[in-house]
Amino acid sequence: MSQLRSAPRRNSSARKWRVMLLLALTAPLAACGGADRIVTSSVEPRDVRALHPIELTRGRVNLDVMAETRGGELDPRTRAQVRQFAGQYRANGSGDIAIALPQGGPGEAEARAALPGLRRALVAGGARGYVLVSTYPVANPSLASPIRFSYASVVAQIRSRCGQWPTDLASGSSVDGWENKPYWNFGCASQQMLAAQTADPRDLIGPAADTPADSHMRGRAIDAVRAGKDPGTDWLVQNSNIGGLGN
Incomplete structure (x- = not known):
C-alpha cells in the first residue's frame, strides 16, 4: 500500500519539474519579443x-597678407586675397574695414608702399565705406610682419x-x-x-531666403513640352583618352 500511495506524489513532482523546464525555455523567447522596446x-x-x-557671437573676421609691390603695383596673390576679403565684407560685414600696418622692422616701408594698391583692391572687390588705417608694433623685427585686415561680423566659434x-x-589609480x-x-x-x-x-x-526662379529656363522647358519635345537638357561630354594624349 505504501508503494501505491507514493506513486501520485512522484507523478506530481515530475509534472512540476516539466512545468519549470518549459518556463525556463520560454523565458528567452519572451525577452526577444520586446527587444525593440529595450x-x-x-x-x-x-x-x-x-x-x-x-555659438554665434559678435566678433571680427581677420585676414593677414604679406603684400609685395612690383613696379608700383600690388602682387597678384595679395590683390586676389583682398578682393575676396572685400566680397565677404560686402556680404556679411558691417562697420569699418580696419587695416593695421606693421610699425618697425624692415617691412614697414613696403607695407606703406602697398597701401594704395590695397585700397584699390578693396574697391574692386565691392567694399564701400570708411577704411580705418592704424599701426601695430612689431615684436621681433627679424620676422616677416603681415598687414592685418579685419571687419565686424557674426562669428561662429x-x-x-x-x-x-x-x-x-582609463586611469589605473581610480575608476x-x-x-x-x-x-x-x-x-x-x-x-x-x-x-x-x-x-x-x-x-x-536657418537657411537663407530662396532666390528667384530662372524664368528663361522655365519658359524653355514649357515651350519644349508644348512642342512635344523632351524638356530635359542634353549635356554633351567628350571624354579624351588620357593614354593617347601626346601621340
Whole structure:
C-alpha cells in the first residue's frame, strides 16, 4: 500500500519539474519579443553638439597678407586675397574695414608702399565705406610682419579649447575613466572646423531666403513640352583618352 500511495506524489513532482523546464525555455523567447522596446542607459546620450556647441557671437573676421609691390603695383596673390576679403565684407560685414600696418622692422616701408594698391583692391572687390588705417608694433623685427585686415561680423566659434585632456581615458589609480561616456575632447576638432568653414555663420541658425526662379529656363522647358519635345537638357561630354594624349 505504501508503494501505491507514493506513486501520485512522484507523478506530481515530475509534472512540476516539466512545468519549470518549459518556463525556463520560454523565458528567452519572451525577452526577444520586446527587444525593440529595450532602453539602456549604459551609454550617455550626448553627442558633439552637446559637448562642444557652436555659438554665434559678435566678433571680427581677420585676414593677414604679406603684400609685395612690383613696379608700383600690388602682387597678384595679395590683390586676389583682398578682393575676396572685400566680397565677404560686402556680404556679411558691417562697420569699418580696419587695416593695421606693421610699425618697425624692415617691412614697414613696403607695407606703406602697398597701401594704395590695397585700397584699390578693396574697391574692386565691392567694399564701400570708411577704411580705418592704424599701426601695430612689431615684436621681433627679424620676422616677416603681415598687414592685418579685419571687419565686424557674426562669428561662429566654440568656447572649448581642443586638445585638452582634463581626465584620463582609463586611469589605473581610480575608476573615473572607466565610465562608458564620451571623453571630453571627443568631437572638439570637427566642431571647430565646421565653425571655421561656414561661409555665413547665420546658416547655422536657418537657411537663407530662396532666390528667384530662372524664368528663361522655365519658359524653355514649357515651350519644349508644348512642342512635344523632351524638356530635359542634353549635356554633351567628350571624354579624351588620357593614354593617347601626346601621340
